[in-house]
Each structure stands twice: as structure tokens, then as C-alpha cells.
Amino acid sequence: MPKQIAIYGKGGIGKSSTASNVAAACADEGYRVTIIGCDPKSDSSITLLRGRRIPTIMDLMREGIDIREEDIVFNGYKGVKCVEIGGPEPGIGCAGRGIIVAISLLKKISSAIEDTDLVIYDVPGDIVCGGFVAPVKKGLVNEAYVLTSGEYMPLYAANNICKGLARLEMTLNGVICNSRGALNEEKIVSEFSKEIGSQLLAFIPKDVLVQTCERDGFSVIENAPDSEIAAVYRKLAKSIMGKRDGKIPVPLDDKRLRELTRI
């Protein structure tokens, strides 16, 4: 069975860039990787496809296409299989139902989520309804990671996600700090990780390279392989691929959370 992971965290915190860089780093190591973009924004795989936007499952469904594997699964950097679920126009219909339908379609017509070594579900920041946890509920995710910076609001979101995971009896396999340059950031996130019963896996520095590569349609791994930050992503990828058991997280109360970020 492949490693099936989901990366959670506040919107805009860096889930998609982390996911695509980890995917690229794992592909470099020779792993077969699949990335499933579950955000209606459908921006998870763009940097693995040299800036190309692939048709989403929802786009094709809307057009009444008889969807086959080759219409929705695209080979990106070093053979990383890229799928974007997409969604309805903002404010119309039901994006959550879209994810449920797309996931069961994908299971039916493609081996991309089974015949592989790593599947990354890149989910939106806000798990606004039942549909957005469909991959977890359908048993397609066996490891969860939380991405956060050391600031109060991203940590607040991370803590909320832990509440959700605990409710779903889902284990947390590690915390990743994506730095926004806050004071004492690594220490804060490391302490947070410990207190919720997990551990800090990586500290990704804030680096404009991420954004410049992204603008040109590349991951850092592909376009700046010798950069410092590429090495950080590689280390994180190794750590994710290594065997590690997760634990159901114990969320903190808000008072403690505020204290923590005051350090």
C-alpha cells in the first residue's frame, strides 16, 4: 500500500508549495508520486507542470465528458502524477459534494492512487464541510501533517485541525513549520508540536526563491536544486518517506495557545 498523506494548515500558509516541493524531492529519490489537488482553486500541481494548468475533474464533469484516466491524470516533473479535482464557480453548487464524486470516480477509473509509492492530498485551508474530509473518511489517507508558522492565527488554525483529527480518530504524523519570519518561530512551533503530542519535522525558512520559481511555473527542487531551501525540502521528503508512527493529537486550549505565541 502506498503512503497516503494529507497536508493541512491555514489558507495561504504554504501547503501547496510544500506539497509540490516534497513531491518533486521524492520523485528525485526515485519514488513514484501522485499529487491530488483537492482545493477548488486547483493550484496544487502547477509548479510540477511547468506552469501548465491541467483540466480539473470538475471541469470535465461540467462539460459532460465521459472521463477516462488520461483526461485527468497528467505526468509532471519526473513522472509525478498530477490530478486536480477543481470545483464549481465560487458561490454556486456544492464543492464538497464535488470532492466526494471526484474521489470515487478517481478510485474507479485510475490506478494513480494505488499503484504508486506516495499519494499527497493537497487540501484547502478551510475544511468547511463533510465533503472536504472525503479522502480521510473513505480511508484514502493514512497519514496527516500540519503546516504552520509561529504566528498566533496559523497556530490557532493548526490547533483546530488537531481537534478535527482527534474527532475523526486520525493520527497526526508530524508538524511542519513554514516560516513567516516571526520571532522565535522554530521554538514556538517545536513547543506546540510537543504539547499536542507530536513533533516538529522541518523548519522551512522564508525564501523568495519559492515565489520566483513558482512564478515561472517550477518547484524549487526543479529550478533551484542547489539552493539551501531545496535541501530543506529534500530532508523533509526523506523524513516523510521514513517509517514513523503517528498519534492522535491532543489540542491545546486557547489560553495556552496565546501564551505560547507570546514567548
Added chain:
Amino acid sequence: MPVKKEKEPLIMHPRPSSIVAALYTLRDLDTDVVILHGPPGCSFKHARLLEEDGMRVVTTSLDESGFVFGGHDALVEVLEKVIERFNPRRIGIVGTCASMIIGEELHEAVTQVQPDVPVIEVEVHAGYRDNTKGVVMALESALACGIISEAEFERQKALLKEATMVEKRHGAASKEYLEPNRGDLKYKVAGRLLELIKQGKKGLNILNAKKETAFMFADINLAVAEVAQKLNAGHNIVNMVNLDDNVGLPKNRRNAQEIKGDLKEKGFKIHHTIGGLDEYPVAGNTAERIISEKYKDYDFAVISGVPHALPMDNIKNMELFSITNGPRQVVPLKEMGHTHVVVEIDLHPKTLGVSHIVESEFGATLRELAKDA
């Protein structure tokens, strides 16, 4: 290049629901209690009717707050109560539009409660174009629970595919809109049928009915045979029925036996068995083959049940007397070339919870008219 699906034409009249189809399938699988996970009124009429067949249907009664906050706890509670109250040997859980849209996982409740009897979970809603989807989903789940065999599953799936095709060709899915129609006057049609029998014309008397509806449709074929016998024309009538009791799910086999028992007792002779009670989409083809070999020159045919599943090739020159229970089936049957079309209104509800043939209006009319003949 992505290939566009051929756009299915719009159909506006209401049609059978896949949720209800799943419920009936669970009944055929001898399920004791089914939990409908959704709002209290969903599928009410059929849920109630199915209780006539001994199955219990309960609901998790999701309300506005259930839609917003999820219905997991309600499902757990109802599942626990069902086990305690009914002590069932087999449980079904069926989805509804509301619970499926909000992403309810039926299996989570089952995992939590851990009943020690099989639970058939059907994550179905009513938004499928063909209601047979609900049957397939229920059977898939029954297969996963080991309640039916792979072979039976494949057999059913092939039949359902045919059933869907039958409806597309000449049935409820054949037109954008079908006007409901009460059909021809039973009195007149019965009169004409008697006339032909009296004239010594040769006739086919075909039962091709769907599952339990045969309890009433068989009464029509029985009446035809009785009346012919009375008029000393029994030898002119050939009876064909889809009452093979060696195929299908347990209930369908039982029902075929019960109906055959009644027919035998009344002296009805089965000349040809054209299939089982769940084979109505294909039994017509068997009938067609037999007709082309032996009865091509017959003058008339009485077809009760699903007359539109009979190919027209060898019967188009006969005077056709067709009896359906669908008011929306009248127009398509007339267009196919069926001369007389009679509707047994509200037939289905009267065939639930019975184990003997039930009197039909057309059969009664025919018998009554024959008294004066």
C-alpha cells in the same frame, strides 16, 4: 482528447427513485430492518408499503440541524435502537439525497456500533438517471457482505442493464414527457377479447411480470384461460409465464412457487416457462423465439405485466391485448402497435404482503362478461 458523453435527453415526468429501488432490493434479500439515513419524509410511501412485506423501515429523521452539523450521532442512535427493538438478523442502511450531499459515511456508524449481524450499507441518493443504479448498489454491498454470490450478482447486473434498455426503448425513459393515461375501457376490451375467443381464434396468453406484481397480473392470464375453457376454446390458448422458481433472489423464487401453486390448483396449464420473476426484461426474447418457431400464425395475444419488453417482430400482425400498471406506459405501447392497452391502476401496493393471486379488475371484468356469454 477527452470524449464528450452523448448528452442524455431531458425527461420531465417523475420516475422511479434509486433510493426506493435499493429498499425493494433489500427486501428481496430478506433484510429485516432498513434504516433510511435522512429526512423523515424521504421515500415515505414506499417505506410504508414495504412494511406490508414484513420488512421494517425506520428513519434517522435528519432535520435542518442534522444537515448542518451532520447526522452521524443520529445514525448511531437509531442503529443501536434497531438492534435492541427488533433483534434483526440482517440490517440495511440506505442513504438519501440529503445525507449523501453532506458527505455522511454510513460505515462510520457501523464501525462504532459493531453489530454482530450483517449490515448492508447502500450509499445511494435519488439523483441517478436510471433507478436500477439503486439496485446495483444494494447488490454490490450484499456481495461485499457475502450475502449473494458473485455469479448471482453478475446475473442480476446483466438483467438490470436489460431492464434499463427496455425502459429507454419503449418505457418510462423513452420520451421527454409522457402524459399519464388511463388506457382503454376494460369493459370494451374484455368484450372484444371474448368475441375472439368465441370465434375460435387462436391466442397466446403471456405473463411477463416484474417480481411480486405477478400476483395480480397472473390473475388476468388465469381469467383468460378460465373463460376460454368455459367457452370450450381452451385448446386454442397457449400459456407462457415467467414463473421459473429456480432463478433469482429467495423472495422471487418463493413468489414464483406460490403463484404457480395457485394456477395449478385452478387447472391452469403452463405450456411454456419463459424465465423467472426477475427476468422480465429478457423473458420476452424467450417468448419471441418460441412464437417464431410455433405460433407465428396465431390471431391474438394477451400480454400482462411488462408488455413493452416483448419484441414486436412476430406478434405485430396479431391483435394485442396488453395490460400494464403504468399510466405512463399507455402511450408508448400504443405507439409500438399494441391494439388494446388496459391499465390496472395502483396494482403494485395490492401485491405487497400477499402469498396468493390477487383479483385484477380486468380479470374480474372478463369473468363477469363471460357469465352472459
